[in-house]
Structure formats: C-alpha cells, structure tokens
Amino acid sequence: MHTAPPDPANLFARRQQVAEALRAVLPARCVLAEPEDTRPYECDGLAAYRQLPMVVVLPDSEAQVIAIVNVCRQLQVPIVPRGAGTGLSGGAMPIADGVVLSTARLNQIIRMDAYSRTAVVQPGVRNLAISDAAARHDLYYAPDPSSQIACTIGGNVAENSGGVHCLKYGLTVHNVLRVRMVTIEGEVVELGGESLDAPGLDLLAVFIGSEGMLGIVTEVTVKLIPKPSTARVIMASFSEVGAGCNAVADLIAAGIIPAGLEMMDQTSARMVEPFCKAGYDTEAAAILLCEADGTPEEVEEDIARMTAVLQAAGASAIAVSQNEAERLRFWSGRKNAFPAAGRISPDYYCMDGTIPRKRLAEVLAGIARMETKYGLRCANVFHAGDGNLHPLILFDANQPDEFARAEAFGAEILAMSVEVGGTITGEHGVGIEKINSMCEQFTAQELEAFFAVKRAFDPLKLLNPDKAIPTLNRCADMGKMRVTGGVLKFPDLPRF
Numbered sequence: 209m210h211t212a213p214p215d216p217a218n219l220f221a222r223r224q225q226v227a228e229a230l231r232a233v234l235p236a237r238c239v240l241a242e243p244e245d246t247r248p249y250e251c252d253g254l255a256a257y258r259q260l261p262m263v264v265v266l267p268d269s270e271a272q273v274i275a276i277v278n279v280c281r282q283l284q285v286p287i288v289p290r291g292a293g294t295g296l297s298g299g300a301m302p303i304a305d306g307v308v309l310s311t312a313r314l315n316q317i318i319r320m321d322a323y324s325r326t327a328v329v330q331p332g333v334r335n336l337a338i339s340d341a342a343a344r345h346d347l348y349y350a351p352d353p354s355s356q357i358a359c360t361i362g363g364n365v366a367e368n369s370g371g372v373h374c375l376k377y378g379l380t381v382h383n384v385l386r387v388r389m390v391t392i393e394g395e396v397v398e399l400g401g402e403s404l405d406a407p408g409l410d411l412l413a414v415f416i417g418s419e420g421m422l423g424i425v426t427e428v429t430v431k432l433i434p435k436p437s438t439a440r441v442i443m444a445s446f447s448e449v450g451a452g453c454n455a456v457a458d459l460i461a462a463g464i465i466p467a468g469l470e471m472m473d474q475t476s477a478r479m480v481e482p483f484c485k486a487g488y489d490t491e492a493a494a495i496l497l498c499e500a501d502g503t504p505e506e507v508e509e510d511i512a513r514m515t516a517v518l519q520a521a522g523a524s525a526i527a528v529s530q531n532e533a534e535r536l537r538f539w540s541g542r543k544n545a546f547p548a549a550g551r552i553s554p555d556y557y558c559m560d561g562t563i564p565r566k567r568l569a570e571v572l573a574g575i576a577r578m579e580t581k582y583g584l585r586c587a588n589v590f591h592a593g594d595g596n597l598h599p600l601i602l603f604d605a606n607q608p609d610e611f612a613r614a615e616a617f618g619a620e621i622l623a624m625s626v627e628v629g630g631t632i633t634g635e636h637g638v639g640i641e642k643i644n645s646m647c648e649q650f651t652a653q654e655l656e657a658f659f660a661v662k663r664a665f666d667p668l669k670l671l672n673p674d675k676a677i678p679t680l681n682r683c684a685d686m687g688k689m690r691v692t693g694g695v696l697k698f699p700d701l702p703r704f
C-alpha cells in the first residue's frame with residue numbers, strides 16, 4: 209500500500225534502489241533517474257502544478273510494461289502512466305516517490321483493417337496519426353480533441369476525451385471497441401472485443417475515463433468511420449451572448465445534430481483573430497460555428513435548416529464556408545484558441561464543466577459576474593452543442609494572489625455547473641485539479657462506490673493514487689462532505 213512519501217533524505221536511496229531494480233529488467237536507455245532527465249516530466253498541461261518524479265521509465269513493449277509493474281508492485285512504488293502529457297487536469301502529474309511510465313515508445317499502428325473499419329494501435333500513437341494513416345482508405349477516427357496533433361490514444365482512453373465532432377460522432381467511449389491493459393498484478397486483460405458488444409459486464413465503459421487508476425493501456429482497437437464526402441461550416445454572429453446560447457438549444461430542439469457546434473465569445477474571437485486570421489467577426493458578442501457533413505445534398509439541406517434556425521434566433525450575420533480551404537480557416541481559430549490565449553495573457557487556467565444546454569445563457573452571465581468578483585478576465589470558447597464549457601481564466605502568475613484568485617474563480621464555475629444540473633468535468637478529467645470539486649458533486653456513498661471499483665482493480669493503491677477520487681477525510685476537511693437526507697451513512701469510512 210502506498211502511503212506518505214519518504215522524507216527527502218531517504219528519497220535519494222529509494223531512487224537508487226528502484227532505478228537499479230528497473231534496470232535489472234529493462235535496457236538502461238529505458239530508465240531515467242537523474243533530475244536533469246526527469247525534469248521534462250514534472251508536469252502535464254496543468255503546468256501550475258509540478259513535481260519531479262523519482263524515476264521515469266520508457267518501455268518498448270508490453271512485456272516491459274509487465275516487468276515494470278512487477279518491480280513496482282514488489283517495491284510498493286506508485287506508477288503514474290503518461291501519454292503526451294497534454295492533459296489539463298494534472299492526471300499525469302508525477303508523485304515524489306513514484307515512477308512515471310511513459311508510453312512514448314509504444315507508438316506503432318499494429319493493424320489497419322479497412323474491411324472491418326478498425327485500427328489496432330499501441331497506446332502512444334497520436335490521435336491524429338490514426339486518421340492520417342486511415343486516410344488512404346477514406347476513413348478516419350472521429351474523436352478529435354484540439355490537442356489531437358500531440359495527444360495519444362492511451363491518454364484519450366484514460367480521459368474519455370472529446371472534441372469538436374463528438375456531438376455527432378460520440379466521445380472516446382463510443383469509438384473504442386477494445387482495450388488491452390496490464391493490471392497492477394502484472395496480468396494482461398482485454399476489455400471489450402472486436403465487435404460492437406462483448407459478453408459479460410461492460411468493464412470497457414468502466415475503464416474508459418478511469419484516468420490511469422485501474423490499469424495501464426497497452427493496445428487499443430478503435431472504430432474508423434468513412435470520411436464524409438462534403439462538409440461545410442456556418443459562422444453566425446450574435447450581438448448578445450445570451451441569444452447565441454439560446455440558438456444552440458434551438459438547433460438541437462429543431463432535431464438537427466450538427467457535426468460540430470462551437471461557441472466563442474468576443475474575448476476569444478479577438479484573441480484568436482490576429483493569430484489565425486480565421487475571418488472571425490470580432491465585433492460580435494459571440495460567434496457560433498455550426499458544421500454539417502455528409503453527401504452534398506444532405507449538407508445543403510442541413511445548412512439551409514441551420515441557417516433558418518440561427519436567423520430566427522437573432523443572428524446578426526451569417527457566413528457559410530464556400531470551399532474546403534475556407535472551412536478549415538473557420539475552424540483554425542477555434543482549434544488554436546488555447547495557444548492564442550498566450551498572446552493576451554501570460555498564463556491561463558482552462559476549466560472544463562458541463563451543463564444542460566438550456567442553461568448556457570444563465571451560466572455565461574454568471575461567469576461574467578465572476579470576472580468582476582475575482583478581478584480577472586475570462587475567455588469562453590467551448591463545445592456548445594455538448595454544453596461543455598471551457599472558460600479560460602486569464603491571469604499572471606507573477607502577480608501575487610492571481611493564481612489563487614484564478615483557482616477560486618474556476619472552483620466557483622464548477623460549483624455553478626453542479627448547481628444547474630451539470631457536472632464538474634466534460635472531457636478533461638478530474639486529476640488533481642478538480643478533486644476538491646468532486647466533494648461538491650458526489651455524496652460519501654457515491655465516492656465510496658468509486659473507491660470500491662478502484663480497490664477491485666488496484667487493492668494496493670499503486671496506480672495513479674490520490675487522483676480523481678477525493679478521500680472522505682479530504683471532503684470533510686474542506687467542509688464539503690455532501691450528505692443526503694441529513695444522514696452521513698458511512699461516518700467511519702477509511703481514507704481509501
């Protein structure tokens with residue numbers, strides 16, 4: 209059982225011991241133990257939190273993953289799996305006395321089967337590399353996080369990642385057929401199968417989104433779908449944010465499922481436009497990007513229907529992409545919004561909460577009030593069709609107190625998301641970033657149920673411990689133990 213890390217004096221000796229044991233089962237080049245080598249792994253996309261890992265391992269094969277797990281289990285060393293480190297909730301943040309297991313070398317596409325429209329890939333394969341390889345069969349992998357050029361399928365599985373096209377085509381969980389993983393016991397287990405359903409309990413759905421806490425993914429079978437022959441995107445401007453939000457609900461209520469339905473407020477459009485020259489209306493209070501895909505006839509019909517709904521909802525201007533280059537240009541701003549934030553602010557804090565679509569207007573108004581309350585600007589650029597918010601809270605880490613204010617701002621957005629019937633995450637996971645907000649959303653019984661699943665897979669608590677599920681002590685310490693009906697059912701629950 210992993211407990212508190214050893215004191216710094218003992219950490220050096222522990223590092224030597226663990227590195228030596230790992231070098232006994234791996235080629236020396238696969239084990240990094242010097243701080244100058246392990247420094248690049250000290251954080252993920254949540255760069256405000258950093259921790260130097262004790263050791264980093266880069267296995268070449270599943271057999272090596274098993275060997276690493278066996279060593280770590282025997283020595284009781286926690287393991288933090290890591291893909292590309294683009295996660296935004298600190299899921300891959302190291303543990304001081306732990307091993308980071310990077311999948312960087314497990315980057316082979318094992319099989320691409322155009323007939324069954326599937327691909328079998330190693331976990332370190334980049335999301336976009338799958339679609340690039342499938343393109344010769346006119347197929348692609350639909351979930352498309354904006355980080356898809358870098359993020360890995362292993363990370364996508366662990367976070368149940370989404371993207372612009374997930375409104376129509378589903379999240380990772382809807383596009384993965386099978387996961388092969390190594391348990392903390394060093395056993396290889398396959399969840400799901402090559403067909404649409406597999407016998408037995410649906411543990412695949414339990415595993416997808418489990419943030420590296422249940423096993424280490426070593427192989428993934430993904431679904432591929434035909435590339436639509438045509439796609440066009442509408443850019444609609446609104447002079448009021450609320451009208452744009454209501455248009456989102458109107459589109460879905462009209463029975464239209466756009467291939468993508470994204471919103472950017474004025475702050476976002478203005479931060480992105482000089483960077484990408486996407487052609488955005490920077491005078492509008494908000495813009496919506498609504499994509500239709502399919503055959504040319506289907507696209508024409510959907511574009512006409514969406515245009516009518518957007519006009520009825522009060523759009524002040526509507527532009528429709530006239531060719532593929534223009535479509536990609538319209539999307540380029542949205543896809544590059546996070547990096548563009550660096551142009552207007554030294555630091556930003558990206559939140560991720562999901563709310564019912566019909567509450568969008570009210571929640572964005574609430575966020576605007578919080579900008580005044582916390583004295584920080586916020587750019588909203590998000591998967592509007594899914595109700596998945598991504599407020600980018602802009603701050604300067606060199607100013608005393610600004611990060612603390614940004615964190616409090618973010619926590620209040622999440623609390624508001626729960627209040628309106630939503631949830632504290634949509635696609636970025638909980639990690640360490642939102643672990644306290646879990647206490648707001650879930651009761652003690654629910655958290656215990658999560659721990660029960662964790663214990664069933666990882667009784668020694670060695671796989672990415674202390675992430676995603678808060679202990680009841682933690683919730684109680686924060687004064688945020690959620691109690692239903694006034695009765696705390698399990699007052700003496702253990703910490704894990």
Ligand SMILES: Cc1cc2nc3c(=O)[nH]c(=O)nc-3n(C[C@H](O)[C@H](O)[C@H](O)COP(=O)(O)OP(=O)(O)OC[C@H]3O[C@@H](n4cnc5c(N)ncnc54)[C@H](O)[C@@H]3O)c2cc1C
Binds near residue numbers: 289353366372420636
């Ligand atoms: C600019 C930018 C834009 C983004 N846009 C989106 C977006 O549109 N949609 C979205 O969903 N996310 C988005 N993200 C977040 C991030 O890219 C995703 O969460 C992605 O899935 C992380 O993949 P990764 O390979 O970088 O994983 P990492 O960050 O390395 O790890 C993420 C989690 O997965 C676990 N993990 C990694 N590999 C394995 C494995 N083999 N086995 C078990 N666990 C593993 C880690 O322990 C960690 O908990 C964005 C991030 C950035 C920086």
